[in-house]
Amino acid sequence: MDDVRFAVLGTGGIGRRTLEVSQHKDGLTAVAACDRNGVALDHDGLDVEELLDATEGNIASGPEEDVATDGGAAAEPVGSTEGVKQHGDQAGIVASEQGSPTETPIDDVIAESDDIDAVLLALPNLEHDFIPRVAERFAEADYGGVLIDVLKRSRVIGMLDDREDLLKESGITFVCGAGATPGFLTGAAALAAQSFVEVEEVEIWWGVGLKSGYEDNRGTVREDIAHLDGYDIEEAREMSEEEIEALIDEHDGVLEFHDMEHADDVLLERAGICDAEDVHVGGVLDVRSDEKPTTTTVSVTGTTFDGETGTNTFELDDATSMEANVNGPALGYLKAGVRNNRAGHYGVFGPADLLPSF
Ligand SMILES: NC(=O)c1ccc[n+]([C@@H]2O[C@H](COP(=O)([O-])OP(=O)(O)OC[C@H]3O[C@@H](n4cnc5c(N)ncnc54)[C@H](O)[C@@H]3O)[C@@H](O)[C@H]2O)c1
Numbered sequence: 126m127d128d129v130r131f132a133v134l135g136t137g138g139i140g141r142r143t144l145e146v147s148q149h150k151d152g153l154t155a156v157a158a159c160d161r162n163g164v165a166l167d168h169d170g171l172d173v174e175e176l177l178d179a180t181e182g183n184i185a186s187g188p189e190e191d192v193a194t195d196g197g198a199a200a201e202p203v204g205s206t207e208g209v210k211q212h213g214d215q216a217g218i219v220a221s222e223q224g225s226p227t228e229t230p231i232d233d234v235i236a237e238s239d240d241i242d243a244v245l246l247a248l249p250n251l252e253h254d255f256i257p258r259v260a261e262r263f264a265e266a267d268y269g270g271v272l273i274d275v276l277k278r279s280r281v282i283g284m285l286d287d288r289e290d291l292l293k294e295s296g297i298t299f300v301c302g303a304g305a306t307p308g309f310l311t312g313a314a315a316l317a318a319q320s321f322v323e324v325e326e327v328e329i330w331w332g333v334g335l336k337s338g339y340e341d342n343r344g345t346v347r348e349d350i351a352h353l354d355g356y357d358i359e360e361a362r363e364m365s366e367e368e369i370e371a372l373i374d375e376h377d378g379v380l381e382f383h384d385m386e387h388a389d390d391v392l393l394e395r396a397g398i399c400d401a402e403d404v405h406v407g408g409v410l411d412v413r414s415d416e417k418p419t420t421t422t423v424s425v426t427g428t429t430f431d432g433e434t435g436t437n438t439f440e441l442d443d444a445t446s447m448e449a450n451v452n453g454p455a456l457g458y459l460k461a462g463v464r465n466n467r468a469g470h471y472g473v474f475g476p477a478d479l480l481p482s483f
Pocket residue numbers: 134135136137138139140159160161162184185186187192200201202217230231247248249250251275276277302303304305306307308341342343344345346348451
């Protein structure tokens with residue numbers, strides 16, 4: 126496992142950090158990266174430092190309305206720059222000396238995918254079928270490697286399962302929901318459940334302090350707003366940057382979420398650990414402080430074989446940031462995906478499927 130060549134689709138808040146964290150992990154070489162405007166490719170390995178410097182404060186983020194909803198090439202960007210955070214001359218990857226502008230960034234990576242072991246999809250998920258459709262395009266091109274996403278919404282997992290035959294035929298190992306929650310914390314719940322023969326409830330409660338990362342994570346914040354009472358995904362997608370700022374002001378920078386539609390539920394159910402309805406996810410996001418507003422915990426309550434009822438709790442240190450807890454696990458799951466792919470295990474896998482079975 127010392128020769129994993131990987132690509133990142135989307136170099137926003139998450140994708141950039143994945144590239145950065147990968148430099149601290151063994152055996153990972155970034156060979157391709159793209160955003161909505163450009164692509165950087167080098168099979169000998171990208172100069173990650175240069176790419177990060179060029180895109181610092183210069184992410185081609187933005188609302189999803191400029192991503193077409195039908196399949197194929199139409200899913201490429203169509204040029205709107207509304208909401209794009211662009212402090213340099215050019216937005217995103219094209220500001221790097223390794224980047225080239227393109228109308229077809231994802232297809233450009235697919236064209237090179239014979240020499241790529243794994244592709245992390247750090248793309249927005251405001252169009253729920255966007256990531257499944259991207260997976261389909263890789264399968265149609267006969268890609269035989271790992272695809273991995275960090276998406277959050279439960280309903281997307283079914284859309285991936287619907288495409289499992291196509292993915293298997295192509296030799297793709299798709300690891301879904303492999304960020305922090307779902308991802309890291311789903312895996313923690315799967316481990317914590319091992320004491321029990323019956324799991325009654327899984328409670329995930331997260332805290333994120335995002336002051337210094339706020340600019341870089343506006344895509345994620347927009348998606349989270351859709352989970353607030355009175356909001357849905359369409360409204361969140363259509364909100365202007367000013368409306369988002371006004372909403373954040375109203376809450377003094379602190380947003381609290383309950384009963385979020387996070388795929389930890391279906392991912393734990395498909396691994397046989399508990400019913401999706403017994404999984405509850407909520408948390409607190411503070412965009413004005415780097416301190417976590419609350420400690421992130423996963424509590425799994427269940428009954429042991431000898432009739433005891435107990436709660437196993439997994440707690441993250443407040444010193445570990447959201448970026449550390451999304452990207453470390455995403456790359457860890459990516460490596461686990463490559464191990465499985467090389468062993469001929471194809472199809473759709475959740476984080477809990479890569480851990481001890483229940
Ligand atoms: N599971 C977790 O714990 C977790 C945590 C945080 C974020 N996320 C998810 O990560 C994803 C990315 O979030 P982010 O904050 O990095 O978003 P972002 O808006 O900062 O970045 C998105 C990137 O995708 C690119 N992009 C958009 N449309 C594209 C297209 N058609 N072709 C090529 N590139 C395109 C953009 O240019 C940008 O580089 C979101 O779906 C978010 O929900 C998951």
